Amino acid sequence: MKIDLIALINLISKKAPISKLGLEISLDQLEIRIIRNLILLILISLILSLKSPTVANAQSVDLGIYPPIFQIQTVVPNDIKLPFFIENFQDASVPLSISLRPFMADPDGNGNIILQNDTSSFPDPFLPQRIQVSDGKNSIQSLILSPKQKKSLILEINLPGNEAKGDYYFSLIFSSDTQNVNDANASQASVGIASNILLSVGPLGETKGYIEDFSAPPLVTQGPIPFTVKVKNTSDHFITVKGDIVIKNVFGQSIGKVELLPVNVLANTLRRIPDSIQADPNSKDYQKIKAEIDKNDSTVAIWPEKFLVGPYTATLTLALSDSGPLYKKDIIFFAFPTEYLLGILIIIIVVIFIVSRVRQKAREV
């Protein structure tokens, strides 16, 4: 059907009679159709815009890395190549700079790290020069991640035969680059994500250490019971401790066991050891101990048992490595469930009172 466009425009602005269009419809009908079509057009546009990919948000950075830690024990000479990946979850490209920063363990023993400014405390301060990140065969110090890109890279450690023996701890950091800003009062935020490298260059010395502290509240009214387990590693290399706490009641029966998480303890440092339940927040047992975790500022190993009465003996058994040495330590704690015992006491008093009254009445009769 051929329509005179000028006539249509005039018609919409109500300057021309409808007959000029050559259509057998009234002006009101045509207006209704136009409005209906416009609404349809807007709705289609809206639906299409909802289905289209999210617009890249340059004000967000979202990065992932795996694995979060490399624990390496080696003798020299050696050339170690380890794959890992870095991932950009955003819909925009992100330029990244790669850096290595040495770290030491925070003395609080909770597994936190303190980044260091230089490597002067290392047995070989120049060892970082022998660590590089490679993309294929090319060593890189920066890269650009495309939208949603997961990039596989290689961590390469080249250790010559004369490399100094000892432990080296680094964070491998990928930081988003910032742009020069000279037209606003502004702070720019750079986002960095790190994977830790624990590197022991051997031959390793003797594994040694001791239990610095194993304790629990001496008197509790109910569980869960928080155990403080502190281990001091006096070796010249990091260790991964394994152990458990077995709880026995007054009759010597074993009634509970807390598996300890096999965490790393850096050379010549102290670490608090948590229980293994804390590594699985989706477990039912985790819900039982969550309140106790939140209540404690420092890391504790928690026995989830709630109802406790009488004296208990807890035995900590700890292996500093797969081949020992093995340490044991016992502690005693006492549970006095005040609320329950008060309830029982009140019931006993009431029963005694009733019995005595009944007897008194019986005597009177």
Added chain:
Amino acid sequence: MSNDNYIIQMGNLNSIAGAPTGSGFELNYTVGQTGPGLYTGANFKVRAGFQYISSIIPFRFSLTGNFIDFGSIDPTFPVLRSSTLTISNGSAFGYQVTAFQNHNLRVDATGQEIPPTACGDLGPSCTPTTAGPWTSSLTYGFGYRCDNVAGADCDSQFTNSTYFKPFISSPATAIVMNGVNVGRNKQAKITYKVNISGAQPAGLYTNIINYIAIPKF
């Protein structure tokens, strides 16, 4: 799999492909499906990932609002802006987010700076490691606070909405978020506050705030 020279204990993993190698031998492995692996040879032993966490989801950190535009800053009228930090540490047992600034808010051309806040009306009440109340519009400087949005990993020193502290300057770092175990989508809001005196020289003040998410070891 093992022989006299080496033992290989590993999962069948898909998302990383590569060849961990050492002198005298070469191992091929893929990483990404069932969990972290232990790779041992005659000369080295490598554990990639935490052996006690089966998850292979990446250690993930995001920040929204990475350009913090303070606009025009009027003397004694504090300007507040915010960013959101989100951490998912499903494959790491605990994490920390450290923060530091490259330098104070500064006009690069002249070297004029907005100092880090000291918070207190009658004297310093906050430092880069200790939060304190910052209520007076006559206390000047630049600082931040951390509020829990999901989880409770912000530094507990920010006891109420008036508590702030200044950013520590590089190369030192300070912890702003700290998670003790495994978690997903732990979120914190960082609120930046800047307030200047009438004597503050005019200019465009800028700096860079660095946030680094680091797994515990």
